[in-house]
Amino acid sequence: GGVDVRDESGGGEGTTTDGPLELAVVPKAVGHEFWSTVQAGAECAAELAGDVTVEWDGVNAETDVEGQVNLIQNFVTQNVDGIVYAATDSAALAPATQNALDSGVPVAMIDSGTDPQPDEVPLYATDNRAGAAEAANLLADALGEGDHDVALIEFQPGSQTNTERVEGFTEGLSQHGNLNLVAQQPSLSDVNEARRVTEDILTANPDLAGIFAANEPSVLGAAQAVEAAGRTGEVVIIGWDAAPDEIAGLRDGQIAALVVQNPFRMGYFGVQNMVEHLREGTPMESADTGVTFVTPENIDSEEVKAVLEPSCDNPPVDQ
Amino acid sequence: MSAADGIESAQGAADRPVLEARGIVKRFGHVEALRGADFAVHRGEVVALIGDNGAGKSTLIKVLSGAQPQDEGEILVNGRPERFGSPVDARRAGVETVYQDLSVADDLSVAANLYLGREIKRRGLPGLIGLLDKRAMRRGTAEALEQLGVRVPRVTTPIAMLSGGQRQSVAVARAVVWATSVVILDEPTAALGVVQTRRVLDVVDRARDAGMSVVLVSHNMPQVLEIADRVEVMRLGRRTARFRAAEVTTDDLVAAMTGALVTEPEEAALGGPLRRPVN
Amino acid sequence: MSAADGIESAQGAADRPVLEARGIVKRFGHVEALRGADFAVHRGEVVALIGDNGAGKSTLIKVLSGAQPQDEGEILVNGRPERFGSPVDARRAGVETVYQDLSVADDLSVAANLYLGREIKRRGLPGLIGLLDKRAMRRGTAEALEQLGVRVPRVTTPIAMLSGGQRQSVAVARAVVWATSVVILDEPTAALGVVQTRRVLDVVDRARDAGMSVVLVSHNMPQVLEIADRVEVMRLGRRTARFRAAEVTTDDLVAAMTGALVTEPEEAALGGPLRRPVN
Amino acid sequence: MFPVSRSLRSDPPETTVTGMESPTGPRDRLRAWLREHLSYAVSEFTAATALVVLFIALSLASPHFLTADNLFNIGSQTAVIAIIAVAQTMIIITKGIDLSVGSVAALAGVVGAIVVRDLGFSVWEATVVAIGVGAAAGLVNGLLVASARLPPFIATLGMMSAGRGLVFIITGAVGVYSLPESFQLLGNGEIAGIPFAIVITAVVALAAGFLLSQSRFGQHVYAMGSNLEAARRAGIPVRRNLTAVYVLAGALVGLGGMVAASRVSSGQPNYGIGLELDVIAAAVIGGASLFGGQGRIAGTLIGAFLIALVRNGSVLLGINIHYQQVIVGLIIWAAVYFDQYRRRRLEARG
Amino acid sequence: MFPVSRSLRSDPPETTVTGMESPTGPRDRLRAWLREHLSYAVSEFTAATALVVLFIALSLASPHFLTADNLFNIGSQTAVIAIIAVAQTMIIITKGIDLSVGSVAALAGVVGAIVVRDLGFSVWEATVVAIGVGAAAGLVNGLLVASARLPPFIATLGMMSAGRGLVFIITGAVGVYSLPESFQLLGNGEIAGIPFAIVITAVVALAAGFLLSQSRFGQHVYAMGSNLEAARRAGIPVRRNLTAVYVLAGALVGLGGMVAASRVSSGQPNYGIGLELDVIAAAVIGGASLFGGQGRIAGTLIGAFLIALVRNGSVLLGINIHYQQVIVGLIIWAAVYFDQYRRRRLEARG
Numbered sequence A: 001g002g003v004d005v006r007d008e009s010g011g012g013e014g015t016t017t018d019g020p021l022e023l024a025v026v027p028k029a030v031g032h033e034f035w036s037t038v039q040a041g042a043e044c045a046a047e048l049a050g051d052v053t054v055e056w057d058g059v060n061a062e063t064d065v066e067g068q069v070n071l072i073q074n075f076v077t078q079n080v081d082g083i084v085y086a087a088t089d090s091a092a093l094a095p096a097t098q099n100a101l102d103s104g105v106p107v108a109m110i111d112s113g114t115d116p117q118p119d120e121v122p123l124y125a126t127d128n129r130a131g132a133a134e135a136a137n138l139l140a141d142a143l144g145e146g147d148h149d150v151a152l153i154e155f156q157p158g159s160q161t162n163t164e165r166v167e168g169f170t171e172g173l174s175q176h177g178n179l180n181l182v183a184q185q186p187s188l189s190d191v192n193e194a195r196r197v198t199e200d201i202l203t204a205n206p207d208l209a210g211i212f213a214a215n216e217p218s219v220l221g222a223a224q225a226v227e228a229a230g231r232t233g234e235v236v237i238i239g240w241d242a243a244p245d246e247i248a249g250l251r252d253g254q255i256a257a258l259v260v261q262n263p264f265r266m267g268y269f270g271v272q273n274m275v276e277h278l279r280e281g282t283p284m285e286s287a288d289t290g291v292t293f294v295t296p297e298n299i300d301s302e303e304v305k306a307v308l309e310p311s312c313d314n315p316p317v318d319q
Numbered sequence B, C: 001m002s003a004a005d006g007i008e009s010a011q012g013a014a015d016r017p018v019l020e021a022r023g024i025v026k027r028f029g030h031v032e033a034l035r036g037a038d039f040a041v042h043r044g045e046v047v048a049l050i051g052d053n054g055a056g057k058s059t060l061i062k063v064l065s066g067a068q069p070q071d072e073g074e075i076l077v078n079g080r081p082e083r084f085g086s087p088v089d090a091r092r093a094g095v096e097t098v099y100q101d102l103s104v105a106d107d108l109s110v111a112a113n114l115y116l117g118r119e120i121k122r123r124g125l126p127g128l129i130g131l132l133d134k135r136a137m138r139r140g141t142a143e144a145l146e147q148l149g150v151r152v153p154r155v156t157t158p159i160a161m162l163s164g165g166q167r168q169s170v171a172v173a174r175a176v177v178w179a180t181s182v183v184i185l186d187e188p189t190a191a192l193g194v195v196q197t198r199r200v201l202d203v204v205d206r207a208r209d210a211g212m213s214v215v216l217v218s219h220n221m222p223q224v225l226e227i228a229d230r231v232e233v234m235r236l237g238r239r240t241a242r243f244r245a246a247e248v249t250t251d252d253l254v255a256a257m258t259g260a261l262v263t264e265p266e267e268a269a270l271g272g273p274l275r276r277p278v279n
Numbered sequence D, E: 001m002f003p004v005s006r007s008l009r010s011d012p013p014e015t016t017v018t019g020m021e022s023p024t025g026p027r028d029r030l031r032a033w034l035r036e037h038l039s040y041a042v043s044e045f046t047a048a049t050a051l052v053v054l055f056i057a058l059s060l061a062s063p064h065f066l067t068a069d070n071l072f073n074i075g076s077q078t079a080v081i082a083i084i085a086v087a088q089t090m091i092i093i094t095k096g097i098d099l100s101v102g103s104v105a106a107l108a109g110v111v112g113a114i115v116v117r118d119l120g121f122s123v124w125e126a127t128v129v130a131i132g133v134g135a136a137a138g139l140v141n142g143l144l145v146a147s148a149r150l151p152p153f154i155a156t157l158g159m160m161s162a163g164r165g166l167v168f169i170i171t172g173a174v175g176v177y178s179l180p181e182s183f184q185l186l187g188n189g190e191i192a193g194i195p196f197a198i199v200i201t202a203v204v205a206l207a208a209g210f211l212l213s214q215s216r217f218g219q220h221v222y223a224m225g226s227n228l229e230a231a232r233r234a235g236i237p238v239r240r241n242l243t244a245v246y247v248l249a250g251a252l253v254g255l256g257g258m259v260a261a262s263r264v265s266s267g268q269p270n271y272g273i274g275l276e277l278d279v280i281a282a283a284v285i286g287g288a289s290l291f292g293g294q295g296r297i298a299g300t301l302i303g304a305f306l307i308a309l310v311r312n313g314s315v316l317l318g319i320n321i322h323y324q325q326v327i328v329g330l331i332i333w334a335a336v337y338f339d340q341y342r343r344r345r346l347e348a349r350g
């Protein structure tokens, strides 16, 4: 595309680009509902902006930090106009972001930022830690008075999002002396594995009263295990994310509440702000994309619907 | 059908060889193992194929039995050119081979090796779905080994556990059991004991009597002269001499193998010392 | 030091055998390959070890050369009991072996196999850091093969590409090149051509003349009688007979191998038909 | 019956040597027979010993272990791995390896789920489709190995990558959800109180074990793995047979993928990443050799359940997940060492 | 020099046969020599052909490909895989396999990061520590394989699990951060304008190639993989050597893990999951055989770069992520098929 240098505006290097834009949008990994929704949001923003191509590319596992470093590096080499991505690891990707900036490629972060995060790089994300702490509160509310055994199904030990949610949840639990964490197992983001560990946890802890499962596959597997054990309703599940079967589980009473982010908005904001920055030189500013606690009570509210069924007909309003 | 028609019939057209090779060339990388090799065996005939180490005997045998395709030249069965794409084709033509490397499956039992590719199935429905009659195969194996005077620990012992001679016996037993037209034996008695060697030679005799053809590769000249009707000599990938066994001495054979004696016209043309075949 | 002291000295104490096995038992699962086998070879002596297929010859050889530990019994070197924990121990005692399975590394070249475990290093610093003198090894290999009358495509050809006889030649060359005290040859000429076989027998002769001892396993009775000073016969995992080669016929040997003739007292005690050794 | 050629049939043998061992009396023969058959039994037992030891240890250590529910759970949890490990065993016996099992299982699972959701197939029809998908992938693997003569590692590595890509293309990298209750039949249903997944596993294992040990085809599988050239020279159609093994294995992987999808009543595009190592481990722990010619279904099942018990046990005992991995490593070492050691002793001493 | 025993030295040979081919004139001999050496060259070239083809194709297809920056990028990105693939090649030549490379690299990386962060080690000291950690893990693998005689698959599978567990225990499943700038030296530094990671890779590859092809130890490595029993009978101390190979490989894996950690300036507990397949693939694509005795460092490097080019190229060309995996699969098949095909032709026809 034609690159035309107009020396104005306050953003980055003070250049703006006319004509078609090519943006790289990189999730932490591909293969989950969550990231597909991010992609949908990104493509929606691109379409509305016009003449913007989104290059959607990611590694296969959220643990492949080095692979993502390489991928970002390759996009810089390819000289895309801008990069919108979610860092698999905040420290490890910091140099990659810096390198992109040094090469004149602006960066916007979604879902997870880097540490340090350069001033000119915005972050459109949810606060994982806060969300998980709130999940502990929801669990406590659902279980009520008295001592209760609870379990935690994490997904990928050692990955940053996982760590944040686990820490957030355990911090939240510490506010509730009556909740006793008796088991903690990883699902490795595999539904079958989530079901297996949950089954075994239920076997070992006949008195288990509640479970917090920290992402989509973990929730699905946990719900199935509880159902298969015939203990639906007896064991309260607080989940994360909003895959269709999670919503169905919520409606069926298998799941008590879901912590739901707004992935569509992440993708949308990332691309929309990047395009504005490139075309008009508008500086990009971070925004909390928000977290919604979905329960059987509020599931049919308009506000929740907008989060659960995002569509480009009704795009999120900027900031 | 006797040893007498050896040399002549190879030239004459009336009695076609059961199995014949013409101008076979076989290369491995830059090594030319066969450089236009010829060979023929007739019905009811025992032909010894001899030659120095590395002369190309085993390579020719593999071509004759379909185990390796030649690069050039042709194979004729009863005078008709045949394309041996695989060992199955050769077997279909009734040719059975004992390879020098034995070609046995180490992890399988003696019985399984003897029946490899020709397993006996059970009668009736079980047989239709492919079930094996292991008992019958064990019995048959014991019989076959008995005939060759071979003793193995058990017929269910894996081949890997056998002694060198026992392994070879299994390979020989397999070939002689199944052959109907030609048996090719590549150094079949190299590892065999005295008694077992005798048995194999007896089997060769009986095979000839039954009208079968036998190709025998051997480095044992007395054995060759005792059992063979004719002798073909290879040297450096070509046939360089042919003799009737009855009319030749060990010294002649050695001379032919070392190149001091040549009977084939093409070879002579290439500058080798031409001497008429003995007789 | 000649063939003459064979049988007597084996019993007498004065002249100790260079290598002796006493009461060796070796079991594989429920197969007893050796059931108390004895064996002895003296300095400057060629002893043939014969026996039917599966008699236990190769197993005994592996025990004698440290390749397989025995379950019972003892090995004596120059009269002193030795524990052969590995082939290195046997080699240290100057014992070199050609195994029946050849024990060559298929992916390695002829030269690499000949020098396996005894590679020549470069002189000076390169040698100190382990660099090979490949050129010297190639030259040495060519020489050694020449002496045995062996032709291979190239000394850099991988063993996998050689003919059966060529492979065996490499194995034989390796053993005779390195032996200093005893050479054990397990059917060393089974796949060899006439010329190469002759060469190996010559080497055996020269080894004896040089005061070395040779143990030869063979199924070729004329060869055994020609080259050996003494013959020890195994049957079903035991030594059942001993002869001086000069005083015995092929028929005697065959009789001993099939169990019709026994010279060892223990065997006789077990009910075998006792006949005095010939002489 | 025994088609001996005329040349062999002529006169009776002169000596009395037989195909059987040593010239000993009837009592010795009985002893030899007993020794032989006992030693087989012992060797079978040996392979299972680690499993039994672990089983007893867990029964003592956790009150929850030895309960029908837990045992059924373990059975169902292990079903998929066991079924796919059976497939892997067949391939390993041929001296092959299949790295694509995870991708192919995922592919079969999502396709099975999609035809139910979008085309209204019944769960049975979907199962047939899933098996077909697996078989088709197996066919490609088989042709690449048998006809194009790629090393199995490479052929199936490519399929691992391409298969996963296909899954993503088909699903758009999103799980296939909203399946009817009936979809759970294979994974969660029961027959006469026994989980259906366990029944399927048992049927598959029995059939495969029977095929391998009793049929002509099975014999040829071992022969090809033991010495491919010898098998070819013996007239076995090695190309066709090798391809058939991959197709058959692929079909089982497809079935396994369908059971997996059914257990979680959804088609998961990320299913089965790393599965290949689990199933190869089960086969190798069970005595299969990556160098071909060796392996038995019974052993593979033992291997699969050994791994499953370790995992179940460590959750039941509440072992910290980080230590779990260390313990799994140690137990794998110990189990195989123990087994190897006893085998060697058995072989060396009788 | 050539220690021929007396018995051989006695009289000169009677005939003129030599260790060389056919009794032909000097011209023939020259031709034979040329043919031999040319065919080697061609075979080397063959292995690299797929790489070259891909290289040219990418240069034409993307203006960004053939730039110093991008090539250096590819080099640095491939460094870790290449270093560890060299280690894997040595093990594969011995007929072994190392599944633990990912876990051990992660272990070395996090330990290297921790000693810098917590104990104030310099990056060089940390590198030595990381190499030591790798070597120690290799020693355990080596002892299990050589002395306890576990199948390498099992020994290293156990290490894969135990090693990862150790990483988690040491780090508490949290990345090791807050490292000084200097920590990035190995991964992101430069020497005379050339990325340090590339220099390290080149040194490692040259040293390993030299060791394997020119040294006695290397010779023994091939011999052990080709026929372990023959090597033992030839007096090679196989236990010690086999253990040494695993230790050496482990040390390289440790180095690789340190470079990886340095590249992302942190110790990542999940580093290297699935890495074993990548590096084995590099070795096998480069001509190593999982059945031992065969493999060369040059081939392995070609394999590693082939995989890297495919990945780099598909990003540069903006190929859809899902299709990328399919394409990677197809290219792996094509590259190896092409190579095998030419090798076979070469062998069959001269």
Ligand SMILES: Nc1ncnc2c1ncn2[C@@H]1O[C@H](COP(=O)(O)OP(=O)(O)OP(=O)(O)O)[C@@H](O)[C@H]1O
Pocket (backbone or CB within 6 Å): B028, B029, B031, B032, B033, B051, B052, B053, B054, B055, B056, B057, B058, B059, B060, B100, C152, C153, C160, C161, C162, C163, C164, C165, C166, C191, C193
């Ligand atoms: N697969 C192969 N690759 C390369 N060269 C080969 C191959 N097979 C045979 N050769 C070569 O072809 C030549 C002939 O080998 P062949 O095995 O036919 O000899 P032979 O006459 O059977 O010898 P022997 O008496 O030793 O068995 C030898 O020089 C050998 O090195």
Ligand SMILES: Nc1ncnc2c1ncn2[C@@H]1O[C@H](COP(=O)(O)OP(=O)(O)OP(=O)(O)O)[C@@H](O)[C@H]1O
Pocket (backbone or CB within 6 Å): B152, B153, B160, B161, B162, B163, B164, B165, B166, B191, B193, C028, C029, C031, C032, C033, C051, C052, C053, C054, C055, C056, C057, C058, C059, C060, C100
């Ligand atoms: N590794 C093994 N496992 C099981 N049985 C074995 C093994 N090695 C040898 N045997 C058995 O031990 C017996 C003796 O074998 P050995 O190889 O010593 O015989 P041999 O006298 O060398 O015979 P040949 O003349 O055939 O070479 C045979 O019955 C054989 O089956």
Ligand SMILES: O[C@@H]1[C@@H](O)[C@H](O)OC[C@H]1O
Pocket (backbone or CB within 6 Å): A028, A032, A034, A062, A111, A161, A214, A215, A216, A240, A241, A261
């Ligand atoms: O933040 C992401 C999350 O919301 C989803 O559940 O899976 C991957 C995470 O990284």
Ligand SMILES: [Mg+2]
Pocket (backbone or CB within 6 Å): B057, B058, B059, B100, B186, C163, C164, C165
């Ligand atoms: Mg031959």
Ligand SMILES: [Mg+2]
Pocket (backbone or CB within 6 Å): B163, B164, B165, C057, C058, C059, C100, C186
């Ligand atoms: Mg023997």
